[in-house]
Amino acid sequence: MKKILLIEDNDDIRSNTAEILELSNYKVLVAENGKIGVEKAIEHMPDLIICDIMMPILDGYGVLHAVHKNEAIKNTPFIFLTAKTERADFRKGMEMGADDYITKPFSGTELLNAVESRIRKIDMLKQDLQPGLGGVQHLLETSFGKDAVKDFIEGRNTNIYKKKQIIYSEGNHPNRLYFIVKGKVKVYKINDDGKELVTDLFSAGDFLGYVALMEEAPYKDTAKALEDTEIAVIPKEDFDELINKNPQVMKKFVQLLAKNISEKESHLVGLAYNSLRKKVAEALIMLQKKYQEEQKTENFVIDMNRESLASIAGTAKESLIRTLSDFRNEKLIAIKSDGGISILNQKKLEQLLN
Numbered sequence: 001m002k003k004i005l006l007i008e009d010n011d012d013i014r015s016n017t018a019e020i021l022e023l024s025n026y027k028v029l030v031a032e033n034g035k036i037g038v039e040k041a042i043e044h045m046p047d048l049i050i051c052d053i054m055m056p057i058l059d060g061y062g063v064l065h066a067v068h069k070n071e072a073i074k075n076t077p078f079i080f081l082t083a084k085t086e087r088a089d090f091r092k093g094m095e096m097g098a099d100d101y102i103t104k105p106f107s108g109t110e111l112l113n114a115v116e117s118r119i120r121k122i123d124m125l126k127q128d129l130q131p132g133l134g135g136v137q138h139l140l141e142t143s144f145g146k147d148a149v150k151d152f153i154e155g156r157n158t159n160i161y162k163k164k165q166i167i168y169s170e171g172n173h174p175n176r177l178y179f180i181v182k183g184k185v186k187v188y189k190i191n192d193d194g195k196e197l198v199t200d201l202f203s204a205g206d207f208l209g210y211v212a213l214m215e216e217a218p219y220k221d222t223a224k225a226l227e228d229t230e231i232a233v234i235p236k237e238d239f240d241e242l243i244n245k246n247p248q249v250m251k252k253f254v255q256l257l258a259k260n261i262s263e264k265e266s267h268l269v270g271l272a273y274n275s276l277r278k279k280v281a282e283a284l285i286m287l288q289k290k291y292q293e294e295q296k297t298e299n300f301v302i303d304m305n306r307e308s309l310a311s312i313a314g315t316a317k318e319s320l321i322r323t324l325s326d327f328r329n330e331k332l333i334a335i336k337s338d339g340g341i342s343i344l345n346q347k348k349l350e351q352l353l354n
Contacts, residue, residue: 007037034058178208183229283313
């Protein structure tokens with residue numbers, strides 16, 4: 001049962017509001033002024049705080065300030081309950097970090113809609129996001145609504161990149177976020193010997209280049225189209241506004257970045273120390289996991305030239321071809337007449353990684 005702390009100095013409003021919430025299966029804690037409210041928030045750590053603005057001893061702004069200063073409860077969703085409708089008061093509250101407003105007088109439906117919406121959003125933000133850019137899309141939809149990505153992308157300028165065309169280069173400074181509308185993109189680094197090492201793969205629905213934007217640092221890799229690709233271009237200023245709208249969204253972005261870094265470190269260690277067979281098996285499995293859903297078919301075919309596949313596996317093209325031939329003879333994969341690769345025994349390929 002979710003706990004809600006209601007801070008309201010008016011006895012009737014406090015009683016009626018608490019009753020509506022309790023009838024909707026919330027556990028309600030009440031406080032008649034801001035000072036008591038802060039004390040109860042620290043003691044009980046509620047899932048949501050609803051707080052009046054104009055109160056004796058400590059007003060709503062003071063309560064919000066105290067909540068944000070306390071490490072244990074600073075991320076608790078906060079809704080102001082107020083009869084004040086002047087624009088300046090709304091702006092002040094939102095600038096201080098309030099999540100929402102309910103204006104008196106209000107109906108029970110208005111109250112419950114605001115509460116349920118906020119708690120549902122927090123529950124979704126607590127979910128463990130998948131590593132990679134799919135998690136970013138889920139995060140945006142969770143934080144700003146189902147159509148958040150569509151609304152964010154709609155009306156943007158789009159660029160068409162031909163196969164093998166560079167989208168951005170290592171060492172350049174970022175000034176935009178990229179959203180892949182159609183196509184596939186690889187991100188790679190070049191070592192001192194001129195050898196290409198693929199560090200990530202992206203496809204339609206993925207954001208690209210946001211790590212450098214958040215770090216405010218030059219790109220640490222190069223992005224190139226694997227096929228003809230259409231990309232929506234979003235100015236850096238719009239991206240900054242998006243992630244700064246909600247501190248919890250920023251927190252999740254940081255967590256997501258940490259997962260991505262951990263995955264890349266694991267991948268790079270594998271490229272450095274794994275056997276040739278393990279490298280090729282890992283590359284095939286990674287490609288299937290990345291692109292099978294996009295093809296919407298159980299008979300997934302890896303349609304990629306051997307040079308690109310070798311750079312993903314971190315090996316020479318000739319070594320890759322020999323290993324693929326071995327896998328085919330072992331009936332782990334099938335190789336089509338056009339060079340496409342189908343995985344026949346994923347379980348055995350995965351066992352090579354252990």
